[in-house]
Amino acid sequence: MSTTTIVSAPGKVLAAGGYLVLDQQYPGVVISTSSRFYTVIQASSGSANQIVVRSPQFHQAEWRYTVTYDAAGILVTPREDSVGGKNKFVHLALQHTLNLVSEIHSVAQVQERLSRGLDIAAVGDNDFYSQRAQLESLGLPRTIKSLLQIEPFCHNGVKLTDVHKTGMGSSAALITSLVSALLIHFAAITEEDFATLEGDGRRLAHNCCSICKVGSGFDVSSAVFGSQIYRRFGPAVLDPLMKGDFATGTLKSVLNSSAWDYSFRPIQLPPLTRLVLADVEAGSDTPSLVGKVLKWRGHEDSCETAKELWTQIDESNQSLARQLDALSQSYVQDKDAYEQTVGKLAYLPAHEWESVSKAFYALHQTTQQIRNLMRRMGDLAGVEIEPEQQTHLLDQSIEQAGVIGGGVPGAGGYDAIWLLICSPPGTSAPSTESNVTPLLAQESVAKGARVVQLNEIPGLREAIQRR
Structure with missing residues (x-):
């Protein structure tokens, strides 16, 4: 031993x-x-x-x-x-x-x-x-x-x-x-x-x-x-x-x-993109959030609404997975074209991407759709899945050049936010509000x-x- x-x-x-x-x-x-x-x-x-x-x-x-x-x-x-x-x-x-x-x-x-x-x-x-x-x-x-x-x-x-x-x-x-x-x-x-x-x-x-x-x-x-x-x-x-x-x-x-x-x-995340995390130093009681959402989902007055909403969220989640895979595959098929595209997107806000790359623009839209649906679930269940402060921070960050999308991970609340950004050589992470601390973490290569x-x-x- x-x-x-x-x-x-x-x-x-x-x-x-x-x-x-x-x-x-x-x-x-x-x-x-x-x-x-x-x-x-x-x-x-x-x-x-x-x-x-x-x-x-x-x-x-x-x-x-x-x-x-x-x-x-x-x-x-x-x-x-x-x-x-x-x-x-x-x-x-x-x-x-x-x-x-x-x-x-x-x-x-x-x-x-x-x-x-x-x-x-x-x-x-x-x-x-x-x-x-x-x-x-x-x-x-x-x-x-x-x-x-x-x-x-x-x-x-x-x-x-x-x-x-x-x-x-x-x-x-x-x-x-x-x-x-x-x-x-x-x-x-x-x-x-x-x-x-x-x-x-x-x-x-x-x-x-x-x-x-x-x-x-x-x-x-x-x-x-x-x-x-x-x-x-x-x-x-x-x-x-x-x-x-x-x-x-x-x-x-x-x-x-x-x-x-x-x-x-x-x-894996698409090549030349990078996961960025930021600490808001608050944290959330995940079991409490989960308990409230599940109680809302199981209540007879809201179960049908919950079922319909979860179906919509699931469709968006699975769309996100397919889009991540498709972008990675497009890199394999034409590396040079992919790199040129990401190089352009890194200097444009996402709402201007459609004419440059429909695939990356669709990925941006999907991340926003997931945020919208999760906020709706939070409103209906009376849970701060994406609190107002987080919404402000995410909106501000996603408006910056090169940011694909982001969200509050997991059960939401006041934990760290995540962003997915275009990251060709020579670019840096977007700046955020001064009351937010970046984290060193990226996607694991292991x-x-x-x-x-x-x-x-x-x-x-x-x-x-x-x-």
Whole structure:
């Protein structure tokens, strides 16, 4: 067994499919980002069967666990001397993953590999958290150049519960990196199998992550597999595990079951375009937003209106996916013509594009149509899916030259906004209001989660040594 295992997993932007992806009938378009979470697992010099999980970017972010063994399997118990309070996601990840390892190998093998305990450090790229306070403390303006001057994996100066997140899926990226790293560290899956999108090991990691962080699933799927058109699994597959009384030894069979009927198709943004993100340092309570929308959708007075509106949104979402594919294909068919077109569009606002490129103009119109339909759903459900401030910011940004479109990702609210821009060589991102902070994240060039080495990632060694 290697003494150190490191897995990184990307954040995400749900560009199309907010709320709809909760229903298996509707797919979503999700783009994985270059910002990543890293889990570093090392054997510790501590006591046997002790696991320490640290998040060295925060105050009092350390969770200690004791692992015990009996006929019912493996039990992971939080220790009273943990200083980070409860951490549901991490606890479930340890509990389920170690039990899965014991079913694949044996309890004795888990016990042997925990003979010195484990030290686990988890850190996320700076983009997952608002960096406004850092910039202000350094006396720097809110620009990309300034963000590059902040040390990697910087300490946020607060407790984890008090940090301002940017809505890029930090929880899913964390759990994906943690579960995958555990499975590889304990040899339940091989690095070679995990390295391919079609590998059984990667799918097993996805399924295990999905029971540790239950939801619509697109965030976990994009963290595992990368940018994609995603359709969720039928939730009934989780029933045997969610009851909490499933028989010992059934975890492996459930996670390997053919009932996991989710689907994903890899996708990428068209060449010479770029994803741009901006932090508004507010954030939203996604479960609350989702609950209100689903209540509106299920009410007898609004269910028919909701069904009709969701059909319209779904048609626009799928149109967006087709247009992204078609533009990528047009680049392959005539690279020179494509590059010339994007070069022209970069210096024109989108409302002037129709005479230059009907395809890019149609993509712009589709992104605007999705925004309009999502705002209507928010109005009908009494939910700020695209709040007035976000509308003003997006409208101002989309009016600028070279901007294809944008939106408020996922469930909406006050999370970061996204823009898709034409980005031929020599152009820069559009400027935005001074109260908005850009993010460094772009579309990920890597396909989902991956194993990395400590020296490959600038600042990672220093971050995990921080206490």
